[in-house]
Amino acid sequence: MLSSMLLGRYIPGESVIHRLDPRAKLISVILFMIIVFFAKDWLGYGILILFVLAVTKLAGLSVRFLFNGLKLVLILLIFTFLMHIFLTKGGTILVDGGFFTIESNGLITGIYITIRLALLVVITTLMTLTTSPIELTDAIEKLCKPLKAVKIPVHEIAMMMSISLRFIPTLMDETEKIIKAQSARGSTFMTGSLKSRITALVPIFIPLFMSAFKRADEMAIAMEVRGYKGEEGRTHYRVLNWQLKDTVAIIILLILGLILLWVRQ
Structure with a gap:
């Protein structure tokens, strides 16, 4: 399951979404993160779901493929849903368990917040699946270029964000390999008491941290050998070119926001 995780992965392709300027995709994701809060009822969230499904289709990906790759996120979604069900009060009492109650406002709010969080995860994943780490780094650097006037190392920050995402x-792949290796040696992770399960995770975390530090050290050495000194003296092999389709993508997001505001009223 860990190896199928999609967040941070890039799938090459020639779809409409792949061909968009990475700056347009980054701006679109930020706009969507704002627009998603405009939805306040079933109609608004229905429009957002249809929009995300359309973007998924334009990206040349299937909904089943996304669902299989985001199974780990279901734990967070379920936790969020349950928290709102038990902690948000108001409306009609649906279940009265004595020491706890489930009320209609909690149920509705839990569904809305869960859908909102799922849409944000999906749209962000679609951006990483259709944008290479190098393009994403260039987009962040270009959009944050004005911050250089106040001595903020934009290039270095963009590079660190891109490497972290990658x-x-x-x-995840390394974790799954370690789990399989430990299981082959007789280790169990899903049986026994809670204390024994936590103790069984120690043989996973130690080699995982060692592997992460080793990879980071190897990358630092490779960048140093290649003469990497930050932005100083660097040029861009791929020049970003903003086209009409990128402007249309932004306009579509703005129209979506206006529609949701109209529906909200």
Whole structure:
């Protein structure tokens, strides 16, 4: 399951979403993160779900493929849903368990917040699946360029963010290999008391941290050998080119926001 995690992975392709300027995709994701809070009822969330499904189709990906790759996120979604069910009060009492109650406001709020979180995860994953780490680094650097006036190392920050995002699937793959190796040696992770399960995780975390530090050290040495000195004296092999389709993508997001505001009223 860990090896199938999609967040941070890049799948090459020639779809409409793949061909968009990475700056347009980054701006679109930020706009979507704002627009998703405009939805306040079933109609608004239905429009957002249809929009995300359309983007998934334009990206040349299947909904089943996304669902299989985001199974680990289901734990967070379920936890969020349960927290709202038991802690948010108001409305009609649906279940009265004595020391706890489930009320209608908690149920509705839990569903809305869970859908909102799922949409944010999916749209962010679609951006990483259709944008290479190098393109994402260039997009962040270009968009944050004005911050250089106040001496903020934009290039270095963008590089660190890109490397961190790229390391997520690498560490997931490494974790699954370690789990399989420990299981082959007789270790068990899903049986016994809670204390024994936590203790069984120690043989996983130690080699995982060692592997992460080793990879980071190897990358630092490789960058130093190649003469990497930050932004100083660097040029760009791939020049970003903003086109009409990128402007259209931003306009579509703005129209979506206006529609949701109209529906909200």
